[in-house]
Amino acid sequence: KAGVTQTPRYLIKTRGQQVTLSCSPISGHRSVSWYQQTPGQGLQFLFEYFSETQRNKGNFPGRFSGRQFSNSRSEMNVSTLELGDSALYLCASSFGWNTEAFFGQGTRLTVV
Amino acid sequence: ILNVEQSPQSLHVQEGDSTNFTCSFPSSNFYALHWYRWETAKSPEALFVMTLNGDEKKKGRISATLNTKEGYSYLYIKGSQPEDSATYLCASLMDSNYQLIWGAGTKLIIKP
Numbered sequence: 151k152a153g154v155t156q157t158p159r160y161l162i163k164t165r166g167q168q169v170t171l172s173c174s175p176i177s178g179h180r181s182v183s184w185y186q187q188t189p190g191q192g193l194q195f196l197f198e199y200f201s202e203t204q205r206n207k208g209n210f211p212g213r214f215s216g217r218q219f220s221n222s223r224s225e226m227n228v229s230t231l232e233l234g235d236s237a238l239y240l241c242a243s244s245f246g247w248n249t250e251a252f253f254g255q256g257t258r259l260t261v262v
Numbered sequence: 263i264l265n266v267e268q269s270p271q272s273l274h275v276q277e278g279d280s281t282n283f284t285c286s287f288p289s290s291n292f293y294a295l296h297w298y299r300w301e302t303a304k305s306p307e308a309l310f311v312m313t314l315n316g317d318e319k320k321k322g323r324i325s326a327t328l329n330t331k332e333g334y335s336y337l338y339i340k341g342s343q344p345e346d347s348a349t350y351l352c353a354s355l356m357d358s359n360y361q362l363i364w365g366a367g368t369k370l371i372i373k374p
Contacts, residue, residue, distance in 0.1 A: 154305075183361070192366035193306075193351070206361045240305070248294055248355060250308035251362070 152176065154243050156254035163261050168229040171257045175222050175243030182224040183251065184216060187238045196239075199224055200246075231261045266354050268365035275342045276373050282338040283368040285352030289333035293357040297326055297337055300367070301348040309337075309350075342372045 155174040163169050175182050184196040195208035199218035218224040222243070228235055238258050242251035267286040275281045287295060297309040310319040315330040323340045339346055349369045353362035 185364075193353075193364040195361045195364070198361055206359050208361070242306075248311075248313075250296065250311050251298075251306075252308070253305035255305050 154241060154252050154254035156239075156241055156257050158257060159255065161257060161259045163231050163259065165231055165233060165261060167231050168227065169231060169259060171226045171228075171239055171241075171259075173224045173226070173241035173243075173254060175224070175241075176252055179243035179245055179252070180222055181244045181246055182218055182222065183242045183244075184224070184226050185240045185242070186210075187240060187256075188236075193240065196226065228259075233261050235259065236261045266352060266363050266365040268350075268352055268368050270368060271366070272369040272371070274371045274373055275339075277342060277344060279342055280338065280340045281342055281370070282336050283350065283370075285335045285337070285354075285365055287333050287335070287352070287354035287363070287365075288356070289330060291356040292330045292333070292354070294355040295328055295330075295335050296353040296355065296362060297335070298351045298353070299348045300351055306351060337368075339370070342370075344372050344374055346370060347372045 157172045181200045183198040185193040197207045197216050198205050202218045213229045216226045238256045240256045242253045244251045269284050294313045296311050298306040300306040310326050312328040317328045325338045328335045349367040351367045353364045
């Protein structure tokens with residue numbers, strides 16, 4: 151079966167712009183989590199959605215938001231981009247919060 | 263503050279040698295401990311999800327143990343091979359929220 155698909159794979163934006171990243175989970179998975187990874191840092195949790203509801207949010211500013219649709223696809227939006235938002239953004243899907251997560255290949259965002 | 267600590271941060275091991283590294287996590291409200299392998303240019307891939315104190319899981323040459331009372335897990339690799347070179351991540355799941363708390367990883371480099 152198809153894995154987790156993230157689009158786009160690469161993105162270059164300028165400061166102040168906004169960006170939307172997309173994640174299509176594995177069919178049947180209802181939980182989607184988003185992570186930020188920067189050089190030298192571990193995976194930083196952004197938020198988790200389950201059945202269109204955000205169940206948990208990490209310690210990121212309000213510029214970072216997300217949503218999940220009825221087909222479990224999820225989007226993440228970052229507004230007013232800053233240079234420090236340059237990172238690899240990963241999404242992961244799972245059946246539920248207590249099962250193994252399957253990761254997409256990530257979107258590498260560069261803010262210039 | 264909930265922290266998951268992994269040690270060492272990086273490890274160089276001769277091909278054929280066995281090795282192990284540690285994941286420490288909060289023992290209170292523990293629900294599950296996840297191990298993932300993250301190879302360069304790929305997505306993190308689940309190795310084990312462990313829930314029971316004293317649990318031991320094995321996949322080929324890789325095995326893991328879990329001590330939930332003292333809050334640690336060991337990952338063992340027997341007879342290291344070049345393809346084992348990767349960053350190994352652990353993540354702790356508590357029963358009170360819906361997010362995995364990730365360690366920063368152990369970067370393993372196998373020297374031929």
